[in-house]
Structure formats: structure tokens, C-alpha cells
Amino acid sequence: METANPLHDIAVFLKRLQWTALALGALWLLWVLAPILTPFAFAALLGWLGDPLVDRLQRAGRSRNVAVTLVFSAMTLALILVLVLLVPAIERQIAILIESFPSYREWFMQTALPWVEARTGLEITSWLDFQRLSELIRSNWERAGGFATTLLGYLSRSGFALIALVANIALLPVLAFFFLRDWDVFVERVAALVPRKYLPTVSRLARESDAMLGGFLRGQFLVMLILGVMYGVGLWLVGLDLGILIGIIAGLFTFIPYLGPASGIILGVIAALVQYGDWKHVAGVLAVFGIGQVIESYWLTPKLVGDRIGLHPVAVIFAVLAGGQLFGFLGMLLALPVAAVANVLLRFAQERYTHSKLYAGDRPDIVVAHAHPQSPAAYPREPEAE
Incomplete structure (x- = not known):
């Protein structure tokens, strides 16, 4: 019977308390620095997404700087095309929706609601004021320009907020370029800090997380x-x-x-x-x-x-909403990477648990195989005549 060692128990407790305090401190620091870290997180995400293309171009014979320049130019061009083509189209579609809202209101009032009321017996029209709802939406849409003007006026009056916004926008392409160029260097430096004893396990978990998140x-x-x-x-x-x-x-x-x-x-x-x-x-x-x-x-x-996707859609929605609630836009950016890593860690923990003694119990040293009913070993042999 093992004897209890109070000093060992106290040391284990203090070590766990130290790691808990370190984790809470890191979360608090992340929450405080969220506005500053947002462009860094977004640039790191762009660098991670573009690194496989850069590596592929390097294997094709191009230098790292040339490959990074090509990938960065392609990403910038794609972003410009999205802003030039998609944003005006969405704006026009929303304007058409607002203009045609009376037609939709009339269809709901004259066609859809009477059809639903005739089959359900509910009186929906009596407690729905579509005229007031239509006017509310139209007035809010017309005030959108005024809201934008007010926001820009506030930013212009608040010098620090305007400077921070402009700095974040200006820093984003610069940070994305450096993350894209030095991504492999960052990975090697992080790997050098991992204790050699745990390096194979950490490398395996990192590869699985990268494959899962990259697949998604x-x-x-x-x-x-x-x-x-x-x-x-x-x-x-x-x-x-x-x-x-x-x-x-x-x-x-x-x-x-x-x-x-x-x-x-x-x-x-x-x-x-x-x-x-x-x-x-x-x-x-x-x-x-x-x-x-x-x-x-x-x-x-x-x-x-x-079959590379390991994130359930419900987990994705919860992760994005929880990240946004806790850390704002930075939390929404980090939600998917954190969810992917957490999913891989949970799978690893489940694998360790299913191979543990707690799950499998005490296995017998000798396993007796049951003989098939039709085999001769299933029946007792008659004693041989002497």
C-alpha cells in the first residue's frame, strides 16, 4: 500500500494553480489588447492561408520572395475585385428590396396571410401592422446615410479613434506580407520552444489541427x-x-x-x-x-x-458567436482556429481515455476462446478403452 506524500500533493496543487493563473492572465491580456491584436490576427490568418501556395511555388523552382510576391498580389487582387464588384451589387440589391417592400407587404397581406388564416383559423392580420413596419424599414434605410455621416463626424472629432482605424487598415497589408514571407520561420521558432519529450505529440496535434482547419x-x-x-x-x-x-x-x-x-x-x-x-x-x-x-x-x-471536415456546423456557429461575445471581432477571427484545435485535443483525449486502464479495466492475462459448436473441441471426448 502506497503511503501519502503531503509535500508531493502540495507541489502538484501549486503547479496546477500556477498554470491556471497563467491561462487566466493570458485571457485577460487578450481581452484588454483585442482592438490592437485584431489586424495581427487577421494578417496571421491570411499568412496561414497563403503559405501552402507559397510552398508549392517554391517546390516549382521559384524563390521564397518571388513566391510570396505572387501570392500576395493574387490575394490583394481578389480582395479588390470583391470590393469593386460585390459591394455595389449588394447595395443595389438592398435598394431594390427597399423599393419593392410595398409589393411584398401587399402580397403578404392579400395572399399569404389569408391563405394561412383560412387553414389554421388564426387571426394574424389583427395584431400585425405591416404599414408601420414598412415605414420603419424605409425610414431607417433613408437614415443610413445620416448615420454614416454621424459616424465619420465622430471619428473626425475623436483624433485617437481615427488614427487607430487608419493605422489598422494601413498595417493589415504590411503585416499580411510579413506573416506570409516568414510563416515557416515562425513555425520553426515555436517548435523550438516545445520540450523535446512532447515534440512528436505536439507535432501530430498541430498537423491534425492544420488539416482540419485548412479543410474547412x-x-x-x-x-x-x-x-x-x-x-x-x-x-x-x-x-x-x-x-x-x-x-x-x-x-x-x-x-x-x-x-x-x-x-x-x-x-x-x-x-x-x-x-x-x-x-x-x-x-x-x-x-x-x-x-x-x-x-x-x-x-x-x-x-x-x-472527409477533411471535423467541425460540426453547430460547433462552428457556437464558436463564432461565443468568440464575438467574449473578444469582439478578434474573437470571431480566432473562433475557428480555437475550435479546430479544441476538437483535435478532444479527440486526442478520447483516444488516450479509450486506451487507459480506467476505460478498459483489468484485462485478463489469459483469454479463453470459446470453441465453435460444430467443432470437435466443443464436445467432451469419451475415455479411450484401455
Whole structure:
């Protein structure tokens, strides 16, 4: 029987208390420095995303500086194209939605609500004031420009806030370039700090985390982008005025199973009924999303995502919302990396637990195999005659 060692127990307790205090201090420092760390976190994320392309160009024979310049230029060009093409299109779509809101209100009041009331017996029209809701949305949209003017005026009056905003915007491309160029150096320096005893385990967990998070960001985001473009163009060809906006919404919600196509179908059918009022355009909307789902299921997801995704959509939503609540925009940026690492650590802990004595119990030293009923060993042998 082992004897208790009070000094050893106290030392273990103090060590755990020290690590707990260190973790709480790091979280407090992260919360305090969140506004300053936001451009660094975003630049590090861009550097991590672009590093595989840089490594591939290096293996093709280009130098590190040339590869970094090419990848950084491509990322900058993609961002400019998104800002130039997508933002004005979304703004026009929202303006069309606000202008056509009376038509949607009339359709809901004259068609949708009477149909629902006739089949459910509920009196919805009596406690819904769509006229007031329409005026509220329109007035808020018209005041959006005034809000932007007020915000810019506040920033201009607050010199420090304006300087911080401009500094963050100006620092972002510079930090992203340096993270992209020196990403391998940062990884080597972090690996050099890991105790040699735990280096194989830490390296394995880091590779699994990188594969999981990389599979989600690179694969799923490509699927969202392709489907958003397909849905938007398809609904525009059908003739919907709000087709691009509905396609973008459906593409953004694609990472949640069933929610992306379901939201797109509902919004597309409503837009077709309000704008045209016939079933021909509704059939066109259903055909667009049907073709998109076939392409996603049989080509996009197996080709771009495969089985690399280990993050459940519910975990992704919770991680992003929790990160934003705790640390603001910085928390939303760090939510997916933290969730991926936590998922890998939980799998590792489960693996260790299933191989532990607590889970498996005391295994017998000798395992007696049961003989098959039809085998001769299953029946007692008669004693041989002497």
C-alpha cells in the first residue's frame, strides 16, 4: 500500500494553480489588447492561408520572395475585385428590396396571410401592422446615410479613434506580407520552444489541427463562393430582381447543412410569387436550387471538401458567436482556429481515455476462446478403452 506524500500533493496543487493563473492572465491580456491584436490576427490568418501556395511555388523552382510576391498580389487582387464588384451589387440589391417592400407587404397581406388564416383559423392580420413596419424599414434605410455621416463626424472629432482605424487598415497589408514571407520561420521558432519529450505529440496535434482547419476554410469557403455565384446567376437568369442577393444569402448559409438551400428556396419562391405571381418562375427557382444541390453533392463537396471536415456546423456557429461575445471581432477571427484545435485535443483525449486502464479495466492475462459448436473441441471426448 502506497503511503501519502503531503509535500508531493502540495507541489502538484501549486503547479496546477500556477498554470491556471497563467491561462487566466493570458485571457485577460487578450481581452484588454483585442482592438490592437485584431489586424495581427487577421494578417496571421491570411499568412496561414497563403503559405501552402507559397510552398508549392517554391517546390516549382521559384524563390521564397518571388513566391510570396505572387501570392500576395493574387490575394490583394481578389480582395479588390470583391470590393469593386460585390459591394455595389449588394447595395443595389438592398435598394431594390427597399423599393419593392410595398409589393411584398401587399402580397403578404392579400395572399399569404389569408391563405394561412383560412387553414389554421388564426387571426394574424389583427395584431400585425405591416404599414408601420414598412415605414420603419424605409425610414431607417433613408437614415443610413445620416448615420454614416454621424459616424465619420465622430471619428473626425475623436483624433485617437481615427488614427487607430487608419493605422489598422494601413498595417493589415504590411503585416499580411510579413506573416506570409516568414510563416515557416515562425513555425520553426515555436517548435523550438516545445520540450523535446512532447515534440512528436505536439507535432501530430498541430498537423491534425492544420488539416482540419485548412479543410474547412479552403474547402467550405470555396463551396460557398461557387454556390453563391451559381445561385445568384441562375436566379438572375430566371428573372428575379433580387436573385443576386438571394443567391449570396444561400451561398453564405451553405456551411450549415440544409439551411443554405432551404433559405434560398423559400426566399426565391416568395420573390417569384411577388414579382410574377405564376408557377413557371417558381419552377425555375426550384430548378436552379435542384441543379445546385446535385452539383454540390456529387462534385463540389467530394472534390473540394471530402472527409477533411471535423467541425460540426453547430460547433462552428457556437464558436463564432461565443468568440464575438467574449473578444469582439478578434474573437470571431480566432473562433475557428480555437475550435479546430479544441476538437483535435478532444479527440486526442478520447483516444488516450479509450486506451487507459480506467476505460478498459483489468484485462485478463489469459483469454479463453470459446470453441465453435460444430467443432470437435466443443464436445467432451469419451475415455479411450484401455
